[in-house]
Amino acid sequence: MKAKLKAYLKQHYADSRAHDEAQNERAQCWRNLHPDSAALLALLVRAKQARKVLEVGTSNGYSTLWLADAVRDTGGSLRTLEIDKARKKAAKQHLRETKLDDYVRMEVCDAGEFLRAYQKYYDVVLLDADRSRYADYWPDLQRILTKPGSLLAVDNALSHAEEMQEFVALVEADKNFSSTIVDIGAGLLLASSI
Numbered sequence: 001m002k003a004k005l006k007a008y009l010k011q012h013y014a015d016s017r018a019h020d021e022a023q024n025e026r027a028q029c030w031r032n033l034h035p036d037s038a039a040l041l042a043l044l045v046r047a048k049q050a051r052k053v054l055e056v057g058t059s060n061g062y063s064t065l066w067l068a069d070a071v072r073d074t075g076g077s078l079r080t081l082e083i084d085k086a087r088k089k090a091a092k093q094h095l096r097e098t099k100l101d102d103y104v105r106m107e108v109c110d111a112g113e114f115l116r117a118y119q120k121y122y123d124v125v126l127l128d129a130d131r132s133r134y135a136d137y138w139p140d141l142q143r144i145l146t147k148p149g150s151l152l153a154v155d156n157a158l159s160h161a162e163e164m165q166e167f168v169a170l171v172e173a174d175k176n177f178s179s180t181i182v183d184i185g186a187g188l189l190l191a192s193s194i
């Protein structure tokens with residue numbers, strides 16, 4: 001990663017943290033992925049040479065920037081889903097400022113509806129949105145990640161272990177996936193199709 005982008009990401013994360021700490025309502029927070037988790041994901045995208053990457057939960061685009069930089073290197077592209085139009089706008093601004101917007105297709109939509117309708121595949125999917133819906137997403141994720149070696153990453157596996165319990169159990173019970181929870185940031189569930 002170029003030093004200029006590294007510095008931009010550092011400032012982006014610091015600004016978001018300051019913003020979040022000043023909010024009374026959780027829904028107003030940006031809730032960015034931890035930098036260590038974002039760095040690991042970007043590394044995995046590069047290691048896999050993943051070309052088709054999907055992010056569920058754009059917020060103000062912190063993880064989006066990391067993933068966009070990685071797909072620029074692999075010759076791929078990133079699609080990112082966000083239910084809140086204003087958040088997409090904030091993320092778009094960051095993508096423009098870092099000249100990463102050419103690598104990203106942004107959509108304002110409900111992730112559940114998108115996943116249900118999507119009939120192709122992704123190499124890597126990051127889930128970082130509404131945890132209460134993840135178990136419902138699983139049948140669609142199984143189909144979308146059907147190619148062997150496809151990777152699913154889900155944030156908050158440790159910070160919100162109870163909320164994630166049902167979803168983690170579904171993934172762990174699936175013989176077509178190999179999974180582990182990595183103690184990094186808020187805890188990343190990683191699952192790879194076999």
Ligand SMILES: C[S@@+](CC[C@H](N)C(=O)[O-])C[C@H]1O[C@@H](n2cnc3c(N)ncnc32)[C@H](O)[C@@H]1O
Binds near residue numbers: 084111
């Ligand atoms: C934890 S934040 C994502 C943080 C982002 N990945 C980052 O690192 O900057 C979760 C985001 O998911 C969005 N979201 C929640 N439910 C959603 C849904 N059903 N479909 C799409 N986006 C959703 C929220 O509006 C919020 O911006």
